[in-house]
Amino acid sequence: MCGIVGYVGQKQAKDVVIEGLRLLEYRGYDSAGIALVHDNALATDKKAGKLANLEKAIAEAPLPSSTTGIGHTRWATHGAPNDVNAHPHAGPQRRVAVVHNGILENFARLRDELERAGHDLLSETDTEVAAHLLENEVRAGADLTTAMQNVCRRLEGAFTLVAVDAEDPSRVVAARRNSPLVVGLGDGENFIGSDVAAFIEHTREALELGQDQVVTITREGVEVTSFDGSPAEGRQYHVDWDLAAAEKDGYDWFMRKEIFEQPRAIADALLGRHDEAGLLQLDEVRISDDELRDIDKIVIIACGTSNYAAMVAKYAIEHWTRIPCEIELSHEFRYRDPILTRNTLVVAISQSGETADTLMAIRHAVKQKAKVLAICNTNGSTIPRESDAVIYTHAGPEIGVASTKGFLTQLIACYLLGLYLAQVRGTKFGDEIAAVVRELAQMEDRVQQVLDDAARTYALAERFRDAKSVLFLGRHAGFPVALEGALKLKELAYIHAEGFAAGELKHGPIALIEPGLPVFCVVPPRGRDQLHDKMISAIQEIRARGALTIVLAEGDDTEVTPYADVLIPLPTVPTLLQPLVATVPLQLFACELATLMGHDVDQPRNLAKSVTVE
Numbered sequence: 001m002c003g004i005v006g007y008v009g010q011k012q013a014k015d016v017v018i019e020g021l022r023l024l025e026y027r028g029y030d031s032a033g034i035a036l037v038h039d040n041a042l043a044t045d046k047k048a049g050k051l052a053n054l055e056k057a058i059a060e061a062p063l064p065s066s067t068t069g070i071g072h073t074r075w076a077t078h079g080a081p082n083d084v085n086a087h088p089h090a091g092p093q094r095r096v097a098v099v100h101n102g103i104l105e106n107f108a109r110l111r112d113e114l115e116r117a118g119h120d121l122l123s124e125t126d127t128e129v130a131a132h133l134l135e136n137e138v139r140a141g142a143d144l145t146t147a148m149q150n151v152c153r154r155l156e157g158a159f160t161l162v163a164v165d166a167e168d169p170s171r172v173v174a175a176r177r178n179s180p181l182v183v184g185l186g187d188g189e190n191f192i193g194s195d196v197a198a199f200i201e202h203t204r205e206a207l208e209l210g211q212d213q214v215v216t217i218t219r220e221g222v223e224v225t226s227f228d229g230s231p232a233e234g235r236q237y238h239v240d241w242d243l244a245a246a247e248k249d250g251y252d253w254f255m256r257k258e259i260f261e262q263p264r265a266i267a268d269a270l271l272g273r274h275d276e277a278g279l280l281q282l283d284e285v286r287i288s289d290d291e292l293r294d295i296d297k298i299v300i301i302a303c304g305t306s307n308y309a310a311m312v313a314k315y316a317i318e319h320w321t322r323i324p325c326e327i328e329l330s331h332e333f334r335y336r337d338p339i340l341t342r343n344t345l346v347v348a349i350s351q352s353g354e355t356a357d358t359l360m361a362i363r364h365a366v367k368q369k370a371k372v373l374a375i376c377n378t379n380g381s382t383i384p385r386e387s388d389a390v391i392y393t394h395a396g397p398e399i400g401v402a403s404t405k406g407f408l409t410q411l412i413a414c415y416l417l418g419l420y421l422a423q424v425r426g427t428k429f430g431d432e433i434a435a436v437v438r439e440l441a442q443m444e445d446r447v448q449q450v451l452d453d454a455a456r457t458y459a460l461a462e463r464f465r466d467a468k469s470v471l472f473l474g475r476h477a478g479f480p481v482a483l484e485g486a487l488k489l490k491e492l493a494y495i496h497a498e499g500f501a502a503g504e505l506k507h508g509p510i511a512l513i514e515p516g517l518p519v520f521c522v523v524p525p526r527g528r529d530q531l532h533d534k535m536i537s538a539i540q541e542i543r544a545r546g547a548l549t550i551v552l553a554e555g556d557d558t559e560v561t562p563y564a565d566v567l568i569p570l571p572t573v574p575t576l577l578q579p580l581v582a583t584v585p586l587q588l589f590a591c592e593l594a595t596l597m598g599h600d601v602d603q604p605r606n607l608a609k610s611v612t613v614e
């Protein structure tokens with residue numbers, strides 16, 4: 001959801017800003033813009049569409065040399081994604097330029113106030129209001145830092161703002177409330193970004209900011225204050241990945257690269273999770289064993305793909321711990337007035353750690369005194385920071401908008417959480433837990449096995465490149481896999497796709513079946529004989545009505561072969577862990593089909609990776 005960059009140092013700010021935007025473009029790509037400070041004036045350019053459009057414009061009309069600048073890549077909220085609404089926005093005299101991520105909820109009132117005072121606002125955005133307010137302040141004599149503090153106290157909503165003042169090239173000033181912002185600490189230069197990818201090429205030392213803080217970066221240093229001007233501090237940390245991890249590494253898409261990184265990501269997610277005696281340990285879970293023993297209900301909240309990880313987690317956690325486990329979409333959670341007590345564990349799953357719906361949901365849970373545990377991939381992000389405990393998924397940066405390795409490593413974290421709770425509460429014997437952990441350790445190879453067979457799925461994508469609709473069926477832990485397969489296809493190929501619980505088919509969706517309709521069927525392992533057999537019945541039912549069945553089943557499952565028009569063999573794994581292998585062909589299928597259709601796989605239309613508005 002919008003990428004923002006700020007730089008002050010000795011390098012050409014244009015190069016640093018554009019490169020930073022390139023690495024942040026996954027956050028939003030409706031338009032892009034840049035503002036540089038040069039010779040007591042602003043030099044700006046902005047263009048609708050992807051960053052490439054802005055780069056082309058700059059190549060045709062070069063910007064002046066400057067070592068202070070800001071930039072933005074947008075996911076539109078207020079106003080259509082056109083040149084005028086693109087950021088940066090400038091004040092009336094073009095002295096201050098601002099980029100913004102978030103929504104200023106009281107912007108209509110502020111805009112009205114400005115217009116009545118004679119201001120002429122050019123765009124439909126809420127951001128331009130902030131630019132005018134800031135410029136009023138600096139023209140009245142405030143420095144940009146004080147101006148930002150004063151303006152932020154008047155703003156409502158969620159925002160990250162980054163600004164420059166044409167008459168003060170020494171500083172870039174930023175502020176955050178409920179929206180991501182990190183500072184990159186360099187030598188003789190400092191950076192601002194929506195996330196560390198913006199500056200990872202230059203430094204791996206970062207500073208995370210708290211809520212309602214203003215940060216001023218100069219060449220010499222970084223100063224953090226609260227909105228009221230009182231001194232404040234950020235938390236410094238080292239980023240454990242580098243530029244290479246944020247590059248495509250020879251793949252056509254980040255998404256494809258990330259799909260193929262999954263074996264390694266699984267291994268990393270499992271690393272160091274048990275002690276010498278073989279007991280599971282989750283160092284980051286700072287909730288005491290006594291408190292965990294008192295938990296009488298778990299509520300897992302998440303959005304999008306992370307919500308499907310939550311659905312899988314329910315099957316595993318309830319089975320292993322016997323603790324009732326609810327799943328709820330984050331944006332629905334607090335509005336239904338959920339019953340939460342001190343003994344409720346709320347688990348928030350978020351790859352980015354910044355999804356506003358999930359953040360607001362955990363704040364509600366914290367107010368109700370529930371314990372909150374985050375499962376997150378992004379160190380320094382807001383959701384883990386505001387939680388009592390966190391399990392990091394260690395997948396490395398996920399740039400493709402459609403989540404892949406983020407999802408698989410969330411599953412690993414959920415399994416670990418379930419087993420850890422079972423260990424603490426004694427609902428599973430140590431050898432039973434150790435057996436599952438051994439199975440998990442093998443998943444790296446199992447997923448690799450599926451990836452080695454990618455050509456089979458790619459051929460399928462070629463065969464169905466003209467499909468208008470695709471269905472996905474699953475049961476038990478295979479049901480969320482079916483939902484995820486359908487979501488991937490909607491996100492990337494923009495075709496109608498739906499996932500159903502196979503048992504629900506006969507209650508309505510079977511009416512959708514018509515001759516030739518491709519239906520992916522995720523068959524549970526034969527170890528769960530009843531589930532397995534019922535799934536086969538469902539496949540027979542749709543096949544009898546002309547569906548073309550693409551069956552994902554254990555490679556040597558001969559019972560299902562007669563009903564499979566196409567068979568995608570899966571390795572034999574326990575039922576609860578099957579989503580780790582069954583999801584992978586569906587990711588490959590969506591990625592390949594979208595590629596064949598000529599879509600931008602990493603940046604699908606209308607989407608953004610990290611949705612920081614509610």
Ligand code: G6P
Nearest residue numbers: 303304305306350351352355403
């Ligand atoms: C967006 C992304 C999805 C993602 C969802 C939740 O909608 O496009 O891929 O699953 O947000 O994101 P989170 O970072 O909270 O897991």
